[in-house]
Amino acid sequence: MAPKILTFAGSTRHGAFSGQLAAAALHELAELGAEAELLSLADYDLPIYNGDLETEAGVPEAAVALNARLGAADGIFVVTPEYNAGVPPLLKNAIDWASRARGPRDPFKGPVWAIGASSPGAMGGYRAAMMLRQVLALGLGALVLGGQVSIGGAGQAFGEDGRLKDERLARLLRGVLADLVAEAGRRAAARA
Numbered sequence: 001m002a003p004k005i006l007t008f009a010g011s012t013r014h015g016a017f018s019g020q021l022a023a024a025a026l027h028e029l030a031e032l033g034a035e036a037e038l039l040s041l042a043d044y045d046l047p048i049y050n051g052d053l054e055t056e057a058g059v060p061e062a063a064v065a066l067n068a069r070l071g072a073a074d075g076i077f078v079v080t081p082e083y084n085a086g087v088p089p090l091l092k093n094a095i096d097w098a099s100r101a102r103g104p105r106d107p108f109k110g111p112v113w114a115i116g117a118s119s120p121g122a123m124g125g126y127r128a129a130m131m132l133r134q135v136l137a138l139g140l141g142a143l144v145l146g147g148q149v150s151i152g153g154a155g156q157a158f159g160e161d162g163r164l165k166d167e168r169l170a171r172l173l174r175g176v177l178a179d180l181v182a183e184a185g186r187r188a189a190a191r192a
């Protein structure tokens, strides 16, 4: 059975570079034999986390839905933009809310995670990727693959076909995704 892989970006901006990388990963994942889907955080309308909100109204439905969708995957490729050397609030807030919901399967300890980052700058969102790794692995106990992809100069990185133009970066992305599919396949087999 093909492993189920979700890709998503920590930006809902029209034309977001992180969204382009998450979409580019879809092509590669299909060629690697995975059942891949692109998730958009725009479909999960979440307030900024505040403990009072949770106490008074419980975890929002969108957080429960996000928790369940992530938890149903065997593998997840998440792409972070970089804001002031860190993970943007949209992505951190979505992760925080998803971690407060309870669903059929833990979205952090169930699927295996891999990290991508992108930015128009030279460092390609590398610092945000490291922060995201800390949040996922240290904060939430996720297995995060060691390999990761950072795309600098992201405004010029993608061709009209939506794929990475630079062959070295395309190979790096393919390698990380191949490892993700392999580990996700093991998890899917263990669940079957």
Ligand SMILES: Cc1cc2nc3c(=O)[nH]c(=O)nc-3n(C[C@H](O)[C@H](O)[C@H](O)COP(=O)(O)O)c2cc1C
Binding pocket: 010, 011, 012, 013, 015, 016, 017, 018, 019, 080, 081, 082, 083, 084, 085, 086, 118, 119, 120, 121, 122, 123, 124, 125
């Ligand atoms: C508040 C803010 C802080 C930013 N800080 C950084 C940064 O530290 N490093 C960087 O490479 N780009 C930084 N940028 C530029 C973003 O990388 C750029 O806006 C990018 O297009 C956002 O990601 P997206 O294209 O996926 O929406 C920052 C942008 C904003 C709005």
